[in-house]
Amino acid sequence: MRIAELSRRSGVPVPTIKYYLREGLLPAGELTSPNQARYADAHLHRLRLVRAMVEMGGLSIAAVRDVLGTLDDPEMSLHKAMGTVTAAVASPDPDVTDEVAHEQALAFVERQGWECAQDSFAFTALVDVLATAREVGQRRFVDLLDDYARACLQLAEVDLDYVLRMDSKDEALEGVVVGTVLGDAAVAALRAMARHEVSERRQDPEADPEG
């Protein structure tokens, strides 16, 4: 197909497609004349994946390039791919140096018995969250972590089952990418619905801690 059709079918404007081509996020099409190229279904597929990462996951162009490198590396294991994708999606503030928050995160990880490097993106993101909670005076927020962890382990089992059920390694690697980006968005939406539901069930809207 021509670039115009690629644009129509992917919903990505032609100038943006050209930008992705220049940045190497999309392989070049097959030249049919000096000024025209033909694109295959694989281009459309890749373009939709890039769009999902940028629009839904809010990834930078550099982060998308890292993730695509993971997908295109034949030596990549699912386990390693998961780390790369998580690092690309998470964007914690590296300047945070809240000693107390760091200790809280460390104590949490040890309590769970989780192996989590202190320089990993997930750990840094957690320290960032705890530092912000302390800063805005929500000091008891840290007490939620153990309950959160239980639910997150369940979510992780679901995610792993999802990618391990896939037919090929290529599909599974892509499942890791999509599962991380879409999974975070899906969980945020479902948490909001569930909060509404639990709040409805538990109380009359007028009932509040003061009343």
Add this chain to the structure above:
Amino acid sequence: MRIAELSRRSGVPVPTIKYYLREGLLPAGELTSPNQARYADAHLHRLRLVRAMVEMGGLSIAAVRDVLGTLDDPEMSLHKAMGTVTAAVASPDPDVTDEVAHEQALAFVERQGWECAQDSFAFTALVDVLATAREVGQRRFVDLLDDYARACLQLAEVDLDYVLRMDSKDEALEGVVVGTVLGDAAVAALRAMARHEVSERRQDPEADPEG
């Protein structure tokens, strides 16, 4: 305190504080001379809250204003506050008109027996996620929703317990804001850790669907 000290203690640059003052996100200080104002601890607290919403939650200035309006409304119930904050945090793409995704989201909500308006932000966000999943060819992603829902109900119980334990309604309303913004970030971090953990436990890194 002077604006310089407010800046130092909050970590927000003076020009940004002035911008927030102009936009009404922060009430004016008490004028001590035509060019100088004094700020109280309440300003520092509010400023840290605004910073958390902007930096951690990625909220727009307009969305922050909506949320602050909720906090300052003496008539606001916790149940209603939760809806306002969710609407401000979620930013789904309103242009998505994927009929299949819409049907999938509707079937999911009905299966769960959840009361969720089709024009709510959470529902729109879910349709958006499902449409993207279909677009990138992850058609089985929708099958994860019921398992996700179970974990999200648990998270919602934890969140509700957290705000209902608070001593005052003001504190509880702020707990809703912080719990939503920080909760989403915390869950994303913990999901990443938990996936790593489950993946380690389940398999040797070399094992993959092909191997």
